[in-house]
Amino acid sequence: MKIEKNIKLWSSLGMRATFGLIAMELAKKHPDLMITTSDVSTSAGLDRYKKKYPDKFIDVGIAEQNLIGVSAGLSSEGFKVISTTFAPFQTMRCCEQIKVNLGYMKNKVCMVGLASGLVLGNLGFTHCCIEDVGTLRSIPNIAIVTPSDPFELFKVLNEALDYKDSVYIRLTAGSNTKIINDKDYKFKIGKAVEILPGKDVAIIGCGNILGNCIEAASMLREKKIQCSVVNMHTIKPIDEEKIKEIAKKNKLIVTVEEHNVLGGLGTSVAEVLASEVSNCKLVRIGINDFYSSGGSYEYLKKIYGLSVEKIIQTVLSNLKK
């Protein structure tokens, strides 16, 4: 019962505030935990954590290159480190530090990228993040996970601290996130989760945009189209087996991501399909490699074809072809 209660509470709070709550639990579980930030304790929901565990909280100021260097240094000395700031700054501002300190040297740091995707559309594309997955995907020894909802974030964080590599956790959406997982389920980094079964078309998504995928699939099912939905929370290492299995069963795969279609989930799925003999067609929905005018989250989702209606349209038009 407790889990169901948490699912509701956490989804109303959104990923960032939930991250702060989970951090309190992680500190109890891992005595060697250290959370590092770049002046974002409030945005990351970490104010309570900061107050309760001042010795396990390090703020390096607005200096993300130093954030990764200091985090790697702490990791090298045996601490379990979670670093966090807004997604563009957590990934691209310090990209080479991530390459050398975490990828090349294998110092383990769990990086949490806040408010990735389009949720900060009102602030413009300096703060939106549609490039983080593509940027990090080319660096060896770093897993990339986009939890679908705050409950999944809870699961990822618990696993990430003991994972063999550094992990980038990409948070999407704001508060009042859609609940994707309404009851407990088995989660493992690198293993996709089937949300709805089907055999005509499969929607593979990641992040909270999966909420739109589920709605679209439900409406397609009303039209007698057997549409499945798969939560590909881990983009690297991608679940190749699952993708191959889906390609065998379906005529069409549609990937849906709040990221540039170049370099993200769609690209990763395409790479797997490219080595398969399959008649299954792939259509990628996401940001089509351009910066649009700014605006609300809903406005941007429409522009980039990520609204429920647009997902349905894309599926239908491609099923006909």
Place this chain on the structure above:
Amino acid sequence: MKISKLKNFAKNIRKNIIFTAFKAGSKSAHIGGALSAADIIAVLYSDIMNIKKTKIIDDNRDRFILSKGHACLALYSALVEKKFLKRKELETFESDGSNLLGHPIINKLVGIEFSTGSLGMGLSLGVGVALAAKKKKKDYKTYVVLGDGECNEGSVWESVLSANHFKLDNMIIIVDRNNFQQTGKNQSIMDLKNLKNKFKSFGCETTEIDGHNIKEIYEALINIKQNNKPKVIVANTIKGKGFKLFENNNNWHHSVITKSVYKEILKEL
């Protein structure tokens, strides 16, 4: 401490540097910056740092980070003198599959704490390591050798800000101030002006020394106070120090030592 012992250690480092660079042949080696840091590294490794071959990964060992990773020949040479590395391994320098490349690769079992060489990163790692010592209540010290050209990197200054903010008096930063960088003098590429004052204005305790005077280096490193301030030693050095052909000649930043050059410079040892 015997000055003669330290001088001899430094001499052996120089000997190893030119030997390895010569063996590397046409693969080239960073020579000038390794020789300018040689005396600093000699004093650290022969006398100052708490490191032992029998306890290479001991939790209480002092940590050394060569942020100017291209000076790795000085580091490898010191590790050979400490017997952490076999002399023969120097001959594998930059060869296929070698552990000793043109920039250090992390290998704690031989005393290399981090992979460095992408400039401006070592100091942040040092802040993390020194901060960890404070958190774990350990007495080890963290020594970071920075290049002066490296101080062009903004990330250096992010780290210096934080080293002061976190009161890391267990951190000792030594700047190899040889006044050159890859394509010319600091002054013409990117003028660093008064480095000592820059570090001081960030809150560090600073001293300026002759980076080739063994006694001055030793005294600067032995007098470390616990006063909440990171220590910065600006060591004025000469790029290519020890060999007339190389000194203050930036053509030897990264170059090939031919047989005839090797024969000639050996006489200066």
